[in-house]
Amino acid sequence: MSRTRIYSTTFILIAAILVAISFIYVQLNTIYIGVDVQKNQDNQWYISYVDHQGWAAYKGIKDGDLLLSIDGQNPELHPSLKYNSIEQAHQISILRNESHLLFSVTDDINSQYSFDKSRSSILFFAILYCFSLFLFVKEKKDSSAQILILFFMVTALTYLGSIPSGMRVHYAQAFVLVSLPLVPTVFLHFLYNYFNKYKIKVLNPRMLYIQYGINALLFVCGILTIYTDIGYKLNTLLVAKVSLLLFIIGCIYMIFILAIRYFQFRKTIYNPIFKYMIIGNSLSFFPFIFLFALPRIIFNEAFTSTYIATIALFLFPIVYVYLIVSKKLLDIDFIIDRLKYFCLLAIIPSIVILLCVGFLYDIQRFSLAHWILSFSIIYVVIVILLYVKERIEYPLHNTPFKKKMNFQLSLNDFSQQITKLNKQSDLEELIIHEVIKMLPIQSAAILEMDHDQQCIEIKKESEFLQPDVRFWDITKQKNRTYIIGEMFELNLGMCILIGKKQRFQYLLWIDNKQNRMNYNPDEIVWLRTLANYIGIVYENLDMLAGIISQFELREGSESPSWVSRLVFRLSENERRRLASDLHDAALQDQLLWYRKYEDILDEIKISDDIHRRMEEIKEGLLDVIHQIRQTCNELRPSFLNEMGAVEAIDQLCVNATFNANFTVEFNHSQLDLSLDDEYVLMLYRITQELLRNTMKHALATEVKLVIGNDDRVITYEYADNGVGMxxxxxxxxxxxxxxxxxxxxxxxxxxxxxxxxxxxHGFSVKITLPTVQGVG
Structure with a gap:
């Protein structure tokens, strides 16, 4: 590049980063309201569409609400209504079911819109900016690299600016209005320069002048509609659609130019370059054109979101940086031939799958956009799968891998079949069948070995197991501990451990191979892997049987109260032990390190900024210490026995009132009975659980708690005025x-x-307990 070209490219890169920063700042600091409006027959503005990712959806604004005012004024005076939308507003007044609702647009809700949309556009800009820097450093002598850098920046900033443009930020609207149709224009300029060095004239330079002139005219119209009142007379949305239409025409025109030049130079060395450009441009821009831009112009509704439609744009910079930098190109003819073949194969399966989906689901719910999008996704997925299949199929077809591949398929089939089993006998039958099928043996058996009784029982055997087969020599192994998958040879055949249960071990016995050869490494690996699968299933089936028996026991008879009381006592003992461990170990260590940190902070001299950050760390340590103390108190309140039930529950109520948005009215005037520790603990735990549920779920403002007693029972009543359940x-x-x-x-x-x-209608609970004399 000449010095002037270097300076101009540097200016482009600096200006691009400044514009990008301003766009990102607007995206992250401007509230996206996300409301479209229309006028009804009575000439009143009403809400016609609410974006589910915008602020309005979170605030409950709905389609059909009548718009009364914006920022306390007539809606007609708000500039965003030029675009049949509401953005950049502070207050919105609507009428719904004869009720006036006033909404203040505040940033009290984290809208996912800014984050999700900004993430992809920022990533796209960062990638293109890195590619531009790479071209700037690597290809300084190539004049077409400068125009390609300009093209990358215009494309990236258009994508990045589309979000603040949708928020009706005026300078972003003006930028996107002119930059969108400028994308194909700058690309054609790049093509002209790129092929000019090969002495190839791809287009008449007058077309570039015409296109730049049209963009300049559109820019003037955009400025007039955005910054003046002419937007109310001239349809502002029409200007935006014209910009989008010019972009589509420009993209199709550049594909057309490339196609014409391809047929012109298809028998020359430039054939692959044109193919790369045609494929790169088509795959990059056509998803956006046919899934978003054209449907938006024709149907006023896109087939998919901008995020999905623009994913393919990430392919574009890769193709052109590869063309500029690479000295060797991939065999594009082979790739295209295979792609055409796979595209042809994928048509019928895609149609069949789409029809099946339509048959299984309610067809009436699918719009034309859904059908087209579904077919496109299915079609692309099938083409990709066919391509991947071909890439991995060839090496597996080599002769040395055939048997190994069969073992892998066997494991896959076996793992799918065992998911349907719920009986041990079915599993054993499947094991025998799989082993006989895969190995050159005539017989196999499942054995159960009892170590205590030193006996062996045949649980399952194959059809051709000889009656004179004896397994007595397996008991010689009783003093050894095997792991699942381990093998040991016998006088006849071989055993492999496939499961354990208490004193029992389950073994798979397999006969010697019929060809009298040893088992090869692939067969041994397959057997061990199979054994590990079986071991997991044996354990799961055993646990399942135990759970089923427990359920049957519980259904047959209810557990006695003394059993439940014992379980809760054991639970409280475990809480006490855990609280003690936390207090004596983790909390003390935390306090020790906090004091050491505090001493170091007082002794060393550091800058104010680092000192402030270290103070934040110290406060964080204090918060952790407080949380550990609070956890210890919740696990086992140290004051429970000393304070008694009334004082302990009263303290719980005070803490709940302090930490939550409701008040607690605790009445214990009717309680004149001294409770033992078990009752105190139970009432405390119940109150703790109920208050926690109220904080999490009830949305209550008032809680009433009454505890009393008479000669025979203790009564406990709890009620809140929350949402109920x-x-x-x-x-x-x-x-x-x-x-x-x-x-x-x-x-x-x-x-x-x-x-x-x-x-x-709120939630309440009434508990009656017999006095201590009544507890059995």
Whole structure:
């Protein structure tokens, strides 16, 4: 590059990074409202579309709401209505079901829109900027590299600026309005320069002047519609659609130019270059054109999101950097031939799969956009699978790998079949069948060896097991401990351990090979892998049988209260032990390191910035120490026995009021009974669980708790005014909320529990407990 060209390219790169920073700043600091509006027959503005990723969707604004005012003024006065949308607003007033609703547009909700969309566009800009720097350093002498850098920056900034443009940021709108049709224009300029060094004239330079002139005219129209009131007279959305249409025409035109030149030079050395360009441009821009741009112009609705439609753009810089830098090209003719073959093969399967999907699901729910998008996805996936299949199939077809591939397929089939088994006998039958099928043997058997009794039982055998086969020499191995998958040879055949259960071991015995040869390494690896699979399934089936027997036992009879009480006592002992370990080990170590850190912080001299950051770390350590202390108190409150039930529960209520958005009214005036430790602990745990549920789920503002007693029973009543719940839901849901645990705790002391709740009517629970004399 000449000095002037170097300076101009440097300016392009610096200007691009500055514009990108401004776009990114706007994206991350501007609220995307995401509302489109239209006028109804009464000339009133109403909400016609709400983007689910925008602020309006999070605030509950719905389609059909009537728009009353924006920022306290007539909606007609707000500039964003030129685009039939609402952006850059501070207050929105709507009418819904004769109710006036006022929304303040504040950044109190993290909209996923800015993050998700910004992430892909920033990544795309970063990749193209790196490629541009690479070209700037690597190809300084190539004049076409400068135009390619300009093309990369225009494309990347157009993508990056599309989000703030959608937020109706004026300078971003003006930039995207002119840069979008400028993308194919700059690319044609690149083509002209690139082939000019080969003395090939790909297009008339007058076409470039015409296209640049059209872009300049469009820029003027865009400025007038965006920054003046002419936008109300001239349809602003029409100008945006014209920009999008010029982009589509420009992309199709550049593909057309490349195709014409390809047929012109197809018998020359430039044939591969044109093929690369045609394929690269088509794969990069056609998804955006046919899935987003054209449907947006024709149907006012895209087939897919901008994010999906622009993924293919990442291919574009790779192709052209490869063309500029590479000295050798891949065999594009071979790739194209295979691609055409796979594309032809994929048509019928894609149609069949699409029809099956339509048959299985409700066809009425699918729009034309859904059908086209579904077919495109299925078609592309099948083409890719066919290509991958060919790439991996050839090496596996070589003769030395045939048997190994069969073993791999056998393992895959076996792993799929064992997922359907739920009986040990079925598993044993499958093992025998698989071993006989894959190995050149005549007989096999599943053996159960009892180490205590020193006996062996044949659990399952093949059809041709000889009656004179004896397994007595297996008992010689009883003093050895084997792991699953380990083998040992016998006088006749070989055994491999496939499962263990208490004093029993399960063995797979296989006969000697019929050809009298030893088992080769592939067969041994296959047997050991199979044994590991079987060992896992044996263990799972054993656990399943145990769980089923436990369920049958529980269904037959309810556990006695003393059993439940014992379980809870063991649980509390474990809590106490864990709290003690946390307090004596983790907490003390944390305090020790905190003091050492504090001493170092006081002794050394550091800058204010580092000192501030180290103070933040110190505060974080203090928070961790406080959390450990709080966890210890929750596991086993140290004050419970000393304070008693009333004081301990009152402290819980005070803490809940302090940490949550509801008040707790605790009435214990009717309680005049001294409770023992078991009752105190149970009431404390129940209150702890109920308050925790209220914080997490209830959205309550008031909680009432009453504890009292008479001569025979203790009563415990808890109620909140939250959202309530449907008590008919599954037991699993109730268990996750701790309600089943509460019922079991009360039952362990022969008490009764009643839950009362419905959706929207709060939640309450009434517990009655016999006095200590009534507990058996």
């Amino acid at each position: 449907d008590l008919s839901q599954s037991k699993a849901t109730l268990k996750n909320m701790g309600l089943s645990g509460i019922r079991e705790r009360v039952s362990s002391l022969n008490g009764e529990t009643e839950f009362y709740s419905s959706e929207g």
